[in-house]
Amino acid sequence: MTDGATRPADDWWRSAVVYQVYPRSFADADGDGTGDVNGIRARLPYLADLGVDALWISPWYPSPLLDGGYDVSDYRDINPEFGTLSDADALIAEAHALGIRILIDLVPNHCSWEHPWFKAALKATPGSPERDLFWFRDGKDGHAPTNWPAAFGGSAWQQIDDGQWYLHLFDISQPDWNWDNPLVVEEFDSILRFWFDRGIDGFRIDVADSMAKDPSLPDVPLKDGEPTREKYVGNPFYDQPGVHTIHQRWRAIADEYAGTPQGPRVFVAEAWLSPAERLAQYVRSNELHSAFNFDVLRCAWDAKELREVIDHTTESLWAVGAPATWVLSNHDTIRHRTRYGRDQREALEGAGVVPTDLELGRRRARAAALLELALPGGAYIYQGDELGLPEVEDLPEEVLDDPTWERSGHTVRGRDGCRVPIPWSGSEPPYGFGTGEGQPWLPQPADWAPLTAEAEAGDPNSHLNLYKAALRVRRDQDALGEGRMTWDADVPAAVLSFTRDPGFRCIVNLGEQPVALPESAEILLASEPVIDGTLPGDATVWLKI
Ligand code: ISL
Numbered sequence: 001m002t003d004g005a006t007r008p009a010d011d012w013w014r015s016a017v018v019y020q021v022y023p024r025s026f027a028d029a030d031g032d033g034t035g036d037v038n039g040i041r042a043r044l045p046y047l048a049d050l051g052v053d054a055l056w057i058s059p060w061y062p063s064p065l066l067d068g069g070y071d072v073s074d075y076r077d078i079n080p081e082f083g084t085l086s087d088a089d090a091l092i093a094e095a096h097a098l099g100i101r102i103l104i105d106l107v108p109n110h111c112s113w114e115h116p117w118f119k120a121a122l123k124a125t126p127g128s129p130e131r132d133l134f135w136f137r138d139g140k141d142g143h144a145p146t147n148w149p150a151a152f153g154g155s156a157w158q159q160i161d162d163g164q165w166y167l168h169l170f171d172i173s174q175p176d177w178n179w180d181n182p183l184v185v186e187e188f189d190s191i192l193r194f195w196f197d198r199g200i201d202g203f204r205i206d207v208a209d210s211m212a213k214d215p216s217l218p219d220v221p222l223k224d225g226e227p228t229r230e231k232y233v234g235n236p237f238y239d240q241p242g243v244h245t246i247h248q249r250w251r252a253i254a255d256e257y258a259g260t261p262q263g264p265r266v267f268v269a270e271a272w273l274s275p276a277e278r279l280a281q282y283v284r285s286n287e288l289h290s291a292f293n294f295d296v297l298r299c300a301w302d303a304k305e306l307r308e309v310i311d312h313t314t315e316s317l318w319a320v321g322a323p324a325t326w327v328l329s330n331h332d333t334i335r336h337r338t339r340y341g342r343d344q345r346e347a348l349e350g351a352g353v354v355p356t357d358l359e360l361g362r363r364r365a366r367a368a369a370l371l372e373l374a375l376p377g378g379a380y381i382y383q384g385d386e387l388g389l390p391e392v393e394d395l396p397e398e399v400l401d402d403p404t405w406e407r408s409g410h411t412v413r414g415r416d417g418c419r420v421p422i423p424w425s426g427s428e429p430p431y432g433f434g435t436g437e438g439q440p441w442l443p444q445p446a447d448w449a450p451l452t453a454e455a456e457a458g459d460p461n462s463h464l465n466l467y468k469a470a471l472r473v474r475r476d477q478d479a480l481g482e483g484r485m486t487w488d489a490d491v492p493a494a495v496l497s498f499t500r501d502p503g504f505r506c507i508v509n510l511g512e513q514p515v516a517l518p519e520s521a522e523i524l525l526a527s528e529p530v531i532d533g534t535l536p537g538d539a540t541v542w543l544k545i
Contacts, residue, residue, distance in 0.1 A: 212242025
């Protein structure tokens with residue numbers, strides 16, 4: 001590898017700030033309306049200037065895009081809509097030269113129904129080796145083999161012409177792999193090595209808690225008359241002990257790369273598991289390196305609740321020697337500027353149904369960014385968070401693309417509102433996302449001109465410049481990144497205040513009343529102007545003490 005600029009330390013991931021790229025919506029170099037790998041390449045200087053340590057690129061593989069690429073039909077290539085393998089090689093090399101590491105997305109629970117192995121299984125007979133790569137079963141009394149619900153609505157089983165059913169925990173187009181079959185295990189070993197050998201630094205593991213299933217296929221209990229999707233202990237398709245065997249195997253493969261200049265490769269688990277003790281099982285020292293913490297993402301903008309979640313997370317992860325990994329938004333959730341602009345009891349409700357104060361959301365999103373980046377461990381930034389983009393809640397029904405929309409019988413709009421293409425420049429759509437020939441695959445709002453990267457770069461008070469400054473301070477301050485924190489005593493109930501050694505304090509005012517800052521402290525950064533030594537409501541300050 002020719003990346004003299006990347007950090008040599010093997011534990012870079014313990015404090016990394018990772019920027020999530022959703023390739024379809026990031027930057028469209030060829031102007032067809034869909035983002036692409038060359039679009040990411042063209043924006044690498046922007047990302048280096050922002051100051052992130054690594055990118056996580058959501059799936060870029062060949063896919064019919066029935067679940068935005070989380071339906072993979074070939075794990076060893078690039079979707080032609082996004083580019084080619086040589087574009088990917090160039091991206092990896094160029095990113096490394098700028099000191100930016102690359103994580104990509106591994107989707108091991110399921111593939112696309114266009115994957116050649118699934119097509120072969122459909123053509124094969126019941127009981128054949130081809131079918132054993134997936135979960136094909138006969139029905140029970142004319143019904144699906146179990147009552148398991150699919151994540152996007154409806155049953156998790158689909159019947160085919162010869163009467164058998166196949167399991168799909170997500171969309172009907174996403175058949176679940178049978179991880180009890182050694183060929184599946186070996187295939188994924190080989191996929192990991194394929195990409196590690198191409199130079200990627202690690203993988204984000206999609207639904208890292210679901211590959212193993214209870215082979216006795218018990219029904220799940222009913223809740224309010226419907227089969228539950230809750231991840232209760234003993235759920236037959238979530239958090240089964242077998243997932244840990246898989247993760248331990250992958251860890252050994254990543255560790256084989258310890259002798260390379262790039263160092264051992266790393267994993268981050270996506271597993272929506274609470275409480276944090278359960279998640280901690282995934283990041284024991286012989287398993288995955290880190291795991292997104294979604295408890296903070298789901299937490300209300302409330303000092304007491306946030307403190308409890310932060311404590312619980314750090315205690316559980318530190319007990320197994322893992323760092324915490326903080327996340328405020330991703331491609332599956334309502335953007336946090338919008339969530340924080342709502343009545344916090346309804347923050348996670350669907351699009352357009354909850355009144356939202358986007359100005360309040362903007363202040364809180366800025367405050368939350370400085371909280372996130374001051375906490376011990378690593379942090380993720382979802383593309384557009386740094387611009388303060390809100391959720392787009394009024395997409396016309398005819399453009400909705402998330403399978404949730406169809407599978408819910410047009411009752412749940414789904415996740416498209418956080419996947420609207422990024423506004424880069426100019427005063428009207430496509431705001432520099434593409435060349436203007438092809439319309440962006442999701443329409444951008446008419447009022448996003450002030451939110452473009454270009455407009456924000458020129459405004460000292462913009463979200464973008466706050467993020468840039470925060471990442472600069474984070475690099476300069478030894479206290480930030482991996483380490484420990486101590487809550488400060490005697491602070492008002494609506495305030496979070498903690499100290500990190502050496503000499504750093506973060507104060508978050510989640511209330512409405514301004515709070516006085518300690519005298520003699522030097523202000524490193526504040527999310528809102530500090531006037532007469534007081535921090536206004538819904539604001540965060542970083543102090544040198
Ligand atoms: O199952 C869940 C909760 O009970 C979900 O939160 C689930 O963990 C989550 O939806 C998984 O998301 C990931 O896998 C999906 C894909 O659609 C998402 O975009 C991806 O982030 C299927 O691959």
